Amino acid sequence: MATIVFKCPLCGAPFEFTEGDHVSLCQFCGATSAIAGDTGIPRLLIPERIDLNDARAALRKLLANEGGSEFAASFNFKGGTLYFLPYWRIHGKAIGWQWSERETYSEEVDYDEKGARCTRQVKGPNERIFSLIAKPLDFASPAGDFTVFGRVRAGLAGSVLKCEVMDYPSAAARGVVVDPLKGVAQARQEALAMSLESAGAEGSIRRESRVKISSEWLSLLYYPVWSLQFARGDSMYPVVVDAVNGEVVKCHFPLEKERKCFLPLALISLILLGWTTMPVAGVAFTLLAAFIFKWQTGSLEISDIVKLLTGIPERGAGVKRG
Amino acid sequence: MADAFVKIVPLICGRCSQRMTAQREQVVYQCGTCGSSWELRAGLISARPVIHLSGKGALLLPFWNARFQMTCEVGNVVDLSGFLPLCGSVKQPGDKGTQPLMLNIPAFALPPHQAVKLARNMLVRFPVFGQSRAVDKPFEAVTLAESDIHTLAELIVLSAIVEKRRSNPNFLTSFSVQLYDSQLVTIPFDRDGNRYNQVDLNLEV
Numbered sequence: 001m002a003t004i005v006f007k008c009p010l011c012g013a014p015f016e017f018t019e020g021d022h023v024s025l026c027q028f029c030g031a032t033s034a035i036a037g038d039t040g041i042p043r044l045l046i047p048e049r050i051d052l053n054d055a056r057a058a059l060r061k062l063l064a065n066e067g068g069s070e071f072a073a074s075f076n077f078k079g080g081t082l083y084f085l086p087y088w089r090i091h092g093k094a095i096g097w098q099w100s101e102r103e104t105y106s107e108e109v110d111y112d113e114k115g116a117r118c119t120r121q122v123k124g125p126n127e128r129i130f131s132l133i134a135k136p137l138d139f140a141s142p143a144g145d146f147t148v149f150g151r152v153r154a155g156l157a158g159s160v161l162k163c164e165v166m167d168y169p170s171a172a173a174r175g176v177v178v179d180p181l182k183g184v185a186q187a188r189q190e191a192l193a194m195s196l197e198s199a200g201a202e203g204s205i206r207r208e209s210r211v212k213i214s215s216e217w218l219s220l221l222y223y224p225v226w227s228l229q230f231a232r233g234d235s236m237y238p239v240v241v242d243a244v245n246g247e248v249v250k251c252h253f254p255l256e257k258e259r260k261c262f263l264p265l266a267l268i269s270l271i272l273l274g275w276t277t278m279p280v281a282g283v284a285f286t287l288l289a290a291f292i293f294k295w296q297t298g299s300l301e302i303s304d305i306v307k308l309l310t311g312i313p314e315r316g317a318g319v320k321r322g
Numbered sequence: 323m324a325d326a327f328v329k330i331v332p333l334i335c336g337r338c339s340q341r342m343t344a345q346r347e348q349v350v351y352q353c354g355t356c357g358s359s360w361e362l363r364a365g366l367i368s369a370r371p372v373i374h375l376s377g378k379g380a381l382l383l384p385f386w387n388a389r390f391q392m393t394c395e396v397g398n399v400v401d402l403s404g405f406l407p408l409c410g411s412v413k414q415p416g417d418k419g420t421q422p423l424m425l426n427i428p429a430f431a432l433p434p435h436q437a438v439k440l441a442r443n444m445l446v447r448f449p450v451f452g453q454s455r456a457v458d459k460p461f462e463a464v465t466l467a468e469s470d471i472h473t474l475a476e477l478i479v480l481s482a483i484v485e486k487r488r489s490n491p492n493f494l495t496s497f498s499v500q501l502y503d504s505q506l507v508t509i510p511f512d513r514d515g516n517r518y519n520q521v522d523l524n525l526e527v
Contacts, residue, residue, distance in 0.1 A: 006330050007330075008330070009330045009331070009332050010332055015330065018346070020347075021346040021347065022344075022346065022347060022348060022349050022362075023333070023344040023345065023346055023347075023348055023351075024346065025343075031332055031333075031341060032332075032333045032341065032342060032343050032344055033330045033331060033332045033333060034330070034331050034333055034344070034351070034362050034367075035329070035330060035331075036329035036330070036331055036362055036364075036365035036366075093434065095434060095473045095474065095477065096473070096476075096477070097476075097477060097480060097487075097494070099487070099488075099491055099494050101491070128488055128489060130487050130488050132434075132435060132438065132477060132481070134433075134434035134435060206491065208491045208494050208495055210476070210494075212472075212473040213473075214470045214473045214474065215466075215467065215470055
C-alpha cells in the first residue's frame with residue numbers, strides 16, 4: 001500500500017496517509033483529518049530522485065561495465081527529457097459471486113463374461129457451485145501503452161515509496177506529464193478480471209459471475225523516467241532510465257568496431273614476406289600474425305579472421321536492456 | 323475525468339467546534355464532546371443522522387438500514403409474501419406479508435463473509451424494531467461507506483435464496499437489487515468475549 005505525504009491543514013507539517021485510509025492523525029499537532037476522496041481522482045507523484053547527469057552517468061557506467069570504456073566513449077550524449085508516466089492504482093475489495101458448473105465422472109467397476117475385472121468412467125450429474133468472492137484488491141496498471149519506455153515497475157514502487165500529491169505546474173516545468181490514455185473503467189475491468197482469475201473455476205463448462213469493487217481507493221500515480229538520446233555516427237540510440245533508482249530500463253547499443261585497413265594489409269604482407277624468404281621465418285611470422293589476430297579479435301575463428309582482414313565492421317548484441 | 327483534487331479536511335465538529343478523533347478506516351465520525359455524527363460529503367463535513375433502535379444490549383452496533391426490492395426472472399419482488407417463497411421458507415409472514423423488504427447491513431468492521439451471514443439472518447427473520455429515545459449515544463466505528471452498501475446488498479439477498487441461486491444460472495444473471503431510503507441505525511447487542519449477541523433476535527456473530 002502506498003504512503004502518501006500531504007501537508008497537515010492545521011499546522012502545515014508533513015502528514016502521511018496510507019492508501020485506503022479515510023482518516024489519519026498528524027504526528028506534530030495531533031489533529032485528525034480526513035481525505036476527501038469523493039471529489040475527484042487523486043493524482044499522486046513519485047518524485048524523481050536522480051537528475052539528468054546521474055541518469056547519463058548510470059548509462060555510461062553500464063556501457064563501460066559491459067562493453068568497455070572505449071565502447072562507452074564511442075557514444076555521444078545528445079540530450080534527455082524527464083517523463084512522468086501515469087499508472088492507475090486501485091485499492092479496495094473485490095466483492096461478488098461466482099457460479100460455475102462442471103462435469104463429474106465416477107469410476108465403475110464391472111466384470112465381463114470371462115470374469116475379468118474392468119473399470120469404466122461414468123458421467124455423473126453436473127456439479128454446480130455458487131461461491132462468494134470477497135478479496136482484497138491491490139492493483140496497478142499502466143494508463144496507456146508505455147512499451148516504448150520498457151517495463152517500469154511503477155506498481156511495486158508505488159507500494160514501497162512515498163508519494164506526493166501531484167503539483168502539475170511544478171511537474172510540467174521539470175518534464176513532460178503524459179496524459180492517461182486508458183480510462184478508469186478499463187482499469188477497473190482489468191482489476192476485476194484479475195480477481196476473478198484467482199477465484200478458481202478451472203474445468204468448468206459454464207461460468208457466471210458478478211464482481212464489483214467495494215471500499216475503492218482509486219488514484220492516478222505518476223512515475224518518473226528519463227528518456228535520453230545518444231548518437232554514434234548517423235545513428236541515434238534512445239535510452240530509458242528509471243528516475244527513481246537509476247536503473248537503465250531500456251536501451252540497445254550494438255557492438256560495432258570499424259577496422260583500420262592498415263592492420264590487415266600489414267599482417268598479410270608479413271606472412272607473405274616470411275614464406276617467400278624462408279619457411280622458418282614464414283612459420284614465425286604466421287605465429288606472430290596469429291598472436292595479433294588473437295589480441296585484436298579475442299579468438300582465432302575463421303569468420304573473425306576474415307572480418308579483420310577484409311575490414312568488415314564487427315557487429316554483436318552489444319549492451320541491451322528491456 | 324475529474325480534476326486532480328485532493329483535499330484534507332480537519333475533523334472538527336460542526337455543532338460544538340471541538341476536534342474529533344477517528345480510526346483509520348472510519349467513514350462516519352462521532353464527536354466525543356457533543357455526540358453528534360458527521361461524514362465527508364463532497365469534500366465537506368456534513369451531519370449524518372443516526373437512528374438508535376431499541377432493544378436489549380449495551381453495545382450499539384451500526385447498520386445501514388435500507389428498503390429494497392428485487393428483480394429476477396420471476397419479476398419484481400417487493401414484499402415479504404413474494405420474497406419468503408424464493409427463500410424456501412415455510413414460515414408464514416401473516417399480516418407482515420405486505421411489509422416492504424428491509425436490509426440491515428453491518429456498517430462496523432466485520433469480515434465480508436460474516437457481514438453477509440449476519441445480514442442474511444436478520445433479513446429472513448424480518449425483525450421489527452422500535453426507536454430508542456436515546457440521542458447521540460456512542461456507537462461502534464462505522465467503516466462501511468453508504469456508497470458501498472449496494473455491492474453487499476446483492477450478496478446478502480442472494481445468500482438467502484439458496485436453491486435458486488445454486489441451480490438456476492438464468493436466475494442469477496437476471497437478478498438485481500434496488501435499494502431505497504438508506505439510513506444509518508444502531509442496534510443494541512451484548513458483547514460476550516469476541517462475540518456479539520442480540521437476545522431479542524437470537525443472533526450471534
